[in-house]
Amino acid sequence: MSTQHSDSLEDTMYKLSIDKKVFSHEDDEDTNNSTTLTPFSSTVASSTTSLSKKLLPKKDPIVDPLTQLSQPGGNTQLRKETPQSELVSKISHHISQILTLVGEDPEREGLHDTPARYAKAMLHFTKGYEEEIPRVLNNAIFKEPSADEIVIVKDIPFQSLCEHHLVPFFGTVTIGYIPCGEVVGLSKFARFVEVYCRRLQVQERLGNQLADLIMELLQPLGVIVIIEAEHMCMISRGVEKQGSKTVSKCSRGCFKTDSGIRREFFDMLKN
Numbered sequence: 406m407s408t409q410h411s412d413s414l415e416d417t418m419y420k421l422s423i424d425k426k427v428f429s430h431e432d433d434e435d436t437n438n439s440t441t442l443t444p445f446s447s448t449v450a451s452s453t454t455s456l457s458k459k460l461l462p463k464k465d466p467i468v469d470p471l472t473q474l475s476q477p478g479g480n481t482q483l484r485k486e487t488p489q490s491e492l493v494s495k496i497s498h499h500i501s502q503i504l505t506l507v508g509e510d511p512e513r514e515g516l517h518d519t520p521a522r523y524a525k526a527m528l529h530f531t532k533g534y535e536e537e538i539p540r541v542l543n544n545a546i547f548k549e550p551s552a553d554e555i556v557i558v559k560d561i562p563f564q565s566l567c568e569h570h571l572v573p574f575f576g577t578v579t580i581g582y583i584p585c586g587e588v589v590g591l592s593k594f595a596r597f598v599e600v601y602c603r604r605l606q607v608q609e610r611l612g613n614q615l616a617d618l619i620m621e622l623l624q625p626l627g628v629i630v631i632i633e634a635e636h637m638c639m640i641s642r643g644v645e646k647q648g649s650k651t652v653s654k655c656s657r658g659c660f661k662t663d664s665g666i667r668r669e670f671f672d673m674l675k676n
């Protein structure tokens with residue numbers, strides 16, 4: 406095993422955060438005080454400058470509401486600012502230790518490249534932490550006063566990682582909304598799903614994040630998100646129930662308050 410990595414995971418994260426000073430805002434008066442943490446830096450907010458006026462930050466010049474909708478995790482900025490090669494190297498080190506702990510020899514031929522492969526795979530599974538909604542949206546909101554009935558983008562496939570066991574859950578997302586003057590490019594629904602599912606997730610939160618995002622971006626009459634998923638933590642471990650599926654619904658606006666609209670939505674899905 407390589408001796409150049411002797412750090413524990415906590416040491417690694419601590420050192421990275423000190424190296425990058427990612428959590429201390431450049432403009433902080435006390436630049437030595439790393440406890441004044443601000444996860445949303447002005448550099449992140451500046452990535453939204455191409456958005457239309459309506460979508461630009463209105464209140465706080467540092468905390469952009471649209472970037473907030475990207476819903477970063479606690480170390481998102483650290484992830485974004487660390488070179489990929491450094492992330493792969495440090496994750497590989499810890500995977501190598503895990504291989505040893507499960508009873509393997511990480512140096513044997515078949516496993517030699519596995520830690521680095523896994524590190525790259527893990528970074529892919531969690532690439533949503535590197536994404537931001539403004540970049541994904543690419544200004545694809547269009548004025549369309551004629552669109553005032555239900556629009557459904559259904560059966561968008563997704564794969565995510567359950568935050569409790571770090572094993573996959575996967576299935577489909579169906580999104581319905583009723584526009585109110587503006588529509589969003591259809592492909593963006595699938596892109597939004599990709600942003601949020603490529604993070605550590607729980608199914609219910611994935612639905613809520615999507616619904617909140619669409620409400621915020623379009624101010625539609627309502628949004629409904631249906632997710633149907635199989636959770637490997639219930640299939641390959643734990644209760645080991647093959648074939649079980651979890652269906653969740655998350656609604657906002659008229660889909661929450663109007664049973665007739667909900668019925669129309671579910672009727673459309675049947676056809």
Ligand SMILES: Nc1nc2c(ncn2[C@@H]2O[C@H](COP(=O)(O)OP(=O)(O)OP(=O)(O)O)[C@@H](O)[C@H]2O)c(=O)[nH]1
Nearest residue numbers: 567568569570606607608609636638639642643644
């Ligand atoms: N609500 C919800 N629960 C989830 C999701 N993904 C995994 N879980 C559940 O998270 C729970 C974690 O329960 P714990 O008792 O702490 O962990 P555990 O001992 O591994 O639980 P078992 O899976 O029952 O063996 C389990 O019931 C999982 O089924 C999700 O997306 N939504």
